[in-house]
Amino acid sequence: RAMPEERTEQPHIVTCTAPVNIAVIKYWGKRNEDLILPINSSLSVTLHQDQLKTTTTVATSRSFQEDRIWLNGKEEDITHPRLQSCLREIRRLARKRRNDGDSGVDSASLSHKVHICSVNNFPTAAGLASSAAGFACLVYTLARVFGVEGELSGIARQGSGSACRSMYGGFVQWIMGNKEDGKDSLAQQVEPETHWPELRILVLVASAERKPVGSTSGMQTSVKTSCLLKHRAESVVPGRMVEMTEAIRKKDFAAFAELTMKDSNQFHATCLDTYPPIFYLNHVSQQIxxxxxxYNKHYGETRVAYTFDAGPNAVIFTLQQHVPEFVHVVQHFFPPETNGQVNQGACILLGYFSKEGT
Amino acid sequence: RAMPEERTEQPHIVTCTAPVNIAVIKYWGKRNEDLILPINSSLSVTLHQDQLKTTTTVATSRSFQEDRIWLNGKEEDITHPRLQSCLREIRRLARKRRNDGDSGVDSASLSHKVHICSVNNFPTAAGLASSAAGFACLVYTLARVFGVEGELSGIARQGSGSACRSMYGGFVQWIMGNKEDGKDSLAQQVEPETHWPELRILVLVASAERKPVGSTSGMQTSVKTSCLLKHRAESVVPGRMVEMTEAIRKKDFAAFAELTMKDSNQFHATCLDTYPPIFYLNHVSQQIxxxxxxYNKHYGETRVAYTFDAGPNAVIFTLQQHVPEFVHVVQHFFPPETNGQVNQGACILLGYFSKEGT
Known part of the structure; x- marks a missing residue:
């Protein structure tokens, strides 16, 4: 479990943190919009929480009149269907456990409304999937408030698909499942965070602009219009899940890196095959x-890999020993903050992220 | 046949012209590199020769010591395998016909060497497939010189795949064929140039830079590495050939336009799925x-379509009545030659091309 920092300051206030995860086999497309069931399995690396995390505090009180939520200090609409799904499912689970005689469930809290406060410690500019860490943290914190334990990734999934993968540390797969009700569409740890200590992760910011097409509507259009996406989901990804798991198990960096790059490219290819086409990669992404x-060709071996989610910013995987040189190369080709225009095509190194503490 | 202007100035000098063609169902990938046999059929619109054409003059003389060729005034290497294929195949055909007693074949010329002069009347900046018009013209002119007639697209194909489609006017399909020897991989007119007189074609130049990856090596890498390309060729294109032929037959512009855009996007998607990925579209292409x-959304109907070959420049299809307004819109968003930097992202309207004379 990747939720270390819990501190119950008062009986009815719980604070937890959750990490960001970076998919190396991409999730794109749902077979069920309400339950958030994907058309293919996916696999990700969970980042260490030293650099990037979401912190969520949930308070319950008899005096609260209604459920409310604040994201990064700003109150948001609690009636959002995905928030409602998470609240409903956690409360349902708590009620079920209480009725089953689980003494850990806080019966008093169950009848109370909640106030939720969630903040990210990373700039929105990073373009990192904040909803994954956000919903993972929300679900985990609510579970603690109500005294619920056990498998929670199926609930986090209903907040944001990839959130289910942020429920675990290390290397995590989200198994798509087959059931209509989604009960078997869950996250599972493939290898723990201690498995590959040399692996390093960098983020290169290519643009701080908001993406023109959000993931939710983007993947809807892709599922409707891209025949390449259908082929990818049905015939390409199953084999890649096996290959990727194997590369990680063997700590075969070249195999891991090449498959990561190919899968990122194929995901963006299906975006381009969408009608109208979706472009998430910009000029700087192409240059990266x-x-x-x-760089890899120069050394005659695959030392560095990129992956891009639904946005232009690159996540870079490499091994510890190559970090200093590659960072130097990036800074040479993308000088930071020349003439103050960081958003106009410059690359910013946000820091080095390891999935392990350093 | 789209080769009108022939003038035999002397008995042994023949000059012909050939048109450019724009694929609306794209050709990308060979199943046989030497014979230039494609992995899927394709379909194109042949442009009128008023604006864009290749002009080729072939001279034969007893005094010539060797075959030689000049392209746009510069002598090139005649030993290039594709040039050799065309020369060899035309001479073989001429010999065969002479031996069969065809009185049209010029027996004297057959033993002579040729000097070939080929020029394009369009700037290289247009990024239009000059090799298609070039090889179509070469093969057609050589055939005239040696007195050969009949099906020549199979020979033009061996110079440059898409050249076979420039052997006909109007709407032309290149049927991929099944035979090992490629004898059934030929071009065929789908509809004549008179079929859809309202159709108009514009070229928007997004960049005059040379493409980083040439088509020949690009498609080799794609065939080797892209599983989406394989799926496209086997399972997507066959249906699209039928749909496109039908849209053209019915002069259904919306259907024609949408399929043209989808097929262009899918071709570029397979380039992105190639490893390492190939990017032909740049920032300006994305803006177009x-x-x-x-524009189409504004009018609630598909009035304009784009297609991009292995480069960033757009070819636009629209109907005659929409040309003035769309040109105005393009000039508004891409002002021509601001600060003299036409190649740095500006769009140039090269002119209006109809597949019919105006």
Whole structure:
């Protein structure tokens, strides 16, 4: 479990943190919009919480009139269907456990309304999937408030698909499942965070602009219009899940890196095959891709890999010993903050992230 | 046949012209590199020769010591395998016909060497597939020189795949064929140039830079590495060939336009799925794509379509009545030659091309 920092300051206030995860086999497309069931399995690496995390505090009180939520200090609409799904499912689980005689469930809290406060410690500019860490943290914190334990990734999934993968540390797969009710669409740890201590993760910011097409509507359009996405989900990803799991198990960096790059590219290819087409990669993203391939070619081995989610910013995987040189190369080709225009194509190194503490 | 202008100035000098063609169902990938046999059929629109054409002059003389070729005034290497294929195949055909007693074959010329001069009347900046018009013209002119007639697209194909489609006017399909020897991989007119007189074609130049990856090596890498390309060729294109032929037959512009855009996007998606990935679309191309979709959305109907070959420049299809307004819109969003930097992201309207004379 990747939720270390819990501190119950008062009986009815619980604070937890949750990590960001970076998919190396991408999730894109739902077969059920309400339950958030994907058209293919996916696999990710959970980042260490030293650099990037969401912190969520949940308070319950008899005096609260209604459920409310604040994200990064701003009150948001609690009636959002996905928030409602998470609240409803956690309360249902708590009620079920209480009725089953589980003494850990806080019966008093169950009848109370909640106030939720969630903040990210990373700039929105990073373009990192904050909803994954956010919903993972929300579900985990609510579970603690109500005294619920056990498998929670199926609930986090109903907040944001990839949130289910942030419920675990290390290398995590989200098994798509087959059931209509989604009960078997869950996250599972493939290897723990201690498995590959040399692995390092960097983030290169190519643009701080908001993406023109959000993931939710983007993947809906892709599922409707891209025949390449259908083929990818049905015929390509199953084999890649096996290959990726194997590369991670063997700590075979070249295999891991190449498959990561291929899968990122294929995901963006299906976006381009969407009608109208969706472009998440910009000019700087293309330059980063080209730089990584030239760098690897120069050394005659795959030392660095990129992956891009639904946005232009790159996440870079490499091994510890190559970090200083590659960072130097990036800073050479993308000088930071020249003439103050950091958002106009410059690359910012946000820091080094390891899935392990350093 | 789209080769009108022939003038035999002397008995042994023949000059012909050939048109450019724009694929609406794209050719990308060979199953046989030497014979240039494609992994899928394709379909194109042949442009009128008023604006864009290749002009080729072939001279034969007893005094010539060797075959030689000049392209746009510069002598090139005649030993290039594809040039050799065309020369060899035309001479073989001429010999065969002469031996069969065809009186049209020029027996004297058959033993002579040729000097070939080929020029394009369009700037290289247009990024239009000059090799298609070039090889179509070469093969057609050589055939005239040697007195050969009949099916020649199979020979043009061996110079440059898409050249076979420039052997006909109007709407032309290149049927991939099944035979090992490629004898059934030929071009065929789907509809004549008179079929859809309202159709108009514009070229928008997004960049005059040379493409980083040439088509020949690009498609080799794609065939080797992209599983989406394999799926496209086997399972997507066959249905699209039928749909496109039908849209053209019915002059259904919306159907024609949407399929044209989808097929262009899918081709570029397979380039992105290639490893390492190939990017032919640049920032300006993306802006053109976005502009076309916004324009169509504004009118609630598909009035304009884009297609991109292995480069960033757009070819636009629309109907005659929409040309003035769309040109105005393009000029508004891409002002021509601001600060003299035409190649740095500006769009140039090269002119209006109809597949019919105006």
């Amino acid at each position: 891709i080209s730089l990584v391939h030239r | 794509i976005s502009l076309v979709h916004r």
